[in-house]
Amino acid sequence: MTKTITLLLHRGPYESEYADLAVNFALKAREKGYNVNLWLYGDGVWTPHVKNEKDYPNVGEHLRKALKDGVNVKICSRCAEARDVVKDDIIEGIPMVGLFDFTDWLDNSDKVLTFMR
Amino acid sequence: METPEDCGDACLIDTKKLLEKKDSVIAGTGSDLLILLTEGTYGLFDGPFNAIQVGNAVLATEKNATVVLLDEGVYFGVKNQDPSEIELPNNTNYIKDFIELGGRILALESSLKRRGLLNDDLIEGINLIDHSQLVQEIEKHKISLTF
Numbered sequence: 001m002t003k004t005i006t007l008l009l010h011r012g013p014y015e016s017e018y019a020d021l022a023v024n025f026a027l028k029a030r031e032k033g034y035n036v037n038l039w040l041y042g043d044g045v046w047t048p049h050v051k052n053e054k055d056y057p058n059v060g061e062h063l064r065k066a067l068k069d070g071v072n073v074k075i076c077s078r079c080a081e082a083r084d085v086v087k088d089d090i091i092e093g094i095p096m097v098g099l100f101d102f103t104d105w106l107d108n109s110d111k112v113l114t115f116m117r
Numbered sequence: 118m119e120t121p122e123d124c125g126d127a128c129l130i131d132t133k134k135l136l137e138k139k140d141s142v143i144a145g146t147g148s149d150l151l152i153l154l155t156e157g158t159y160g161l162f163d164g165p166f167n168a169i170q171v172g173n174a175v176l177a178t179e180k181n182a183t184v185v186l187l188d189e190g191v192y193f194g195v196k197n198q199d200p201s202e203i204e205l206p207n208n209t210n211y212i213k214d215f216i217e218l219g220g221r222i223l224a225l226e227s228s229l230k231r232r233g234l235l236n237d238d239l240i241e242g243i244n245l246i247d248h249s250q251l252v253q254e255i256e257k258h259k260i261s262l263t264f
Binding site: 010078099102103106107114116 | 129130150163164167170171174175177178180260261262263264
């Protein structure tokens with residue numbers, strides 16, 4: 001049976017390494033056959049705001065690949081609203097949802113990791 | 118998904134509604150969540166606020182939640198908090214609601230002492246633990262989140 005890993009990202013891109021770590025971890029875990037959930041919380045909601053193409057590796061590019069590879073990504077709607085992060089500003093295909101979606105993920109996870117600090 | 122509480126798009130956990138149906142909420146039959154809160158409160162990070170929101174959401178789904186305050190996180194449990202002068206909302210009600218809904222809040226005694234704080238400085242209902250008890254809490258919870 002496929003195991004599920006849920007990742008909580010609570011830091012934004014460029015302020016620390018955690019956004020890169022979380023997204024790259026998600027990619028590798030998916031590659032190894034895990035079902036992977038990535039919950040963007042607090043400043044983590046800025047991660048899909050890195051939307052446009054760049055001529056250097058960036059977390060947005062990795063996040064697009066993660067989505068394409070089947071990583072489940074969701075954004076805390078309250079955190080997004082607090083930062084005026086709106087759907088038009090972010091990478092497509094990431095729903096903005098309430099906390100109960102996260103607690104549902106917690107209930108159905110074999111492992112949970114937090115990325116912050 | 119079906120949610121036990123209609124939180125709307127903004128999804129601020131409505132603890133007032135939860136308290137109205139407290140008896141059914143405190144069933145606590147599901148898996149437990151441990152939240153390790155290491156960040157101080159007000160104006161610096163929003164980790165503490167987000168942590169207690171997750172805690173209240175877990176309680177709303179009739180499961181158990183425990184918050185451990187350690188490192189700078191012990192400031193989150195200090196009573197008589199008044200951030201009005203820096204124009205930020207007070208977190209105290211969320212903490213009290215969490216306790217009233219059946220959530221446990223523990224504070225690491227050594228972190229408290231390092232900051233010159235005493236048990237009496239904390240909101241009623243917060244219990245002190247030592248390092249050994251912290252290990253026990255981590256051992257007995259399947260899931261832990263760090264803020």
